[in-house]
Amino acid sequence: MRLLWAGFMAILAAGVGFAIRGGIFDNWGKEYGFTASQLGAIGGAGFSGFCFGIIIGGVIVDKIGYGKLVAVALLCHILSAFVTFGASTPENAYNFLFWGMFIFAYANGTLEAVANPLVATLFPENRTHYLNILHASWPAGMVLGSVAGWVLDDNLQIGWKTQLALYLVPTALYAIMFMGQKFPKSEAAAKGASFVEMLKPVGILGALVACYLLALFFGDISKAFAPDNAATIGYAIGGVLLIAVGLITRFSLGSFLLFVLFVTHALVGAVELGTDGWIQNITGNLFTSEQGKYLFMWTSAIMFGLRFCAHWIESTLKLSPIGLLVVCAVIACIGLNLASTMETFTMALVALGVYAIGKTFFWPTMLAVIGDRFPQTGAVAMSIMGGIGMLSAGLIGGPGLGYCKDRFAGEELKKADAAIYQEYQAAKPSTFLNIPATAAHGLDGKKLGEAKDAKEKTPAQKTVVSADQRGDRATLKADSFIPATMAAIYLILLLFFKSIGGYKVIKIDEAAA
Known part of the structure; x- marks a missing residue:
């Protein structure tokens, strides 16, 4: 149990940092003139x-x-704090903030590589329940981070660097809780399975999903030194990694079911974490910054409470983990559609409350399915799937919603007043996945911030703010198509398991047979 709660504290640190970062996006936009993209x-x-x-x-x-x-x-x-705090001017801020966040996320990923298989190994008979408890720490961290941001930013007006440093407190606590503990081995490792045996079920199909996302990542960072050949470099690195997996596994095709789960988890990362990264900014824009924080804490509190109830919900409604995921995807789609129409704070509480209920069980239940159905992969498949979800959030979900905000806000302002649009449009166009055909001009971050902050807005500023809000609603509407797609995939999986006698937990010996 101490190991469970040590893992809980580790993911809590990630949630605190994530929430505070989401709350200071507007600080960075105003201070350094960043676009939404x-x-x-x-x-x-x-x-x-x-x-x-x-x-x-x-x-x-x-x-x-x-x-x-x-x-x-x-x-x-600890290192990520020093790198992030190096941001000081508009010229150096982007690189310091980008790599500071990257190192922070690397630490979070390393901890989940420990916590997820650890909890799955400690509680093999009820993985869905205990993995949901483990991941209840994520929304708990977001609530704590949001409260801290609200007090320090909106009320005390403390600098963003002091706010962000707060994640170091739970960092110190998880270090103490893990200290001196004896760790078990996964079921596969305990039986002496080699790395190749663990990787074979992933195979070419599973690696294809991860390597495609890695190709996008390397292509994105290559733009800094080879802008004309960035995409080629990215795909070359992704291709080399895919071939390496093929050689290691002797070109094992891998499990098609695992491939489907990986693709679906990419959608989970985009809709859950990508939306979480922007929702506080969007609701703060549609209402007030303070109300945006309240709404973020509201949805996070719902997730925190419900993640302790996964086993009760499954047993009461007689749902398998896949059945639970079907229901959640439908609810999340409904919630985002409602959110795109919210005009009042009360309606926002209802709409985002529905969305929060829907997204609550996605991540930990997907991990539980991997643990239940692919025990022979040890920590490998579970960690790769977690990486796919986060990489998708970073490359598709977060930037994709930022692109949608830019595109829809620009289109709305252009429709309202073309002359004002020319004055407020960003100097550089935004694109999605570096695809030139998607190029669209958003709004300049500094000018937009000035329009929002003006106490007595000019007619032009009112037009800009209104167009930006309509762009946010259109963004939420577009976001709802992701859980709709997930619902269709989960339904197909539900029918598949029904055709083979139902969903059940399997052991390594059964998997080998």
């Missing part, structure tokens, strides 16, 4: 770094032990 990219680094931490950690954790990885994560959490 640039802010989305910085926020995205807070996810993509996670991918490297969890995948690398998941590959080596059964060989080097959990304790050494906890020490690496602790050092990275």
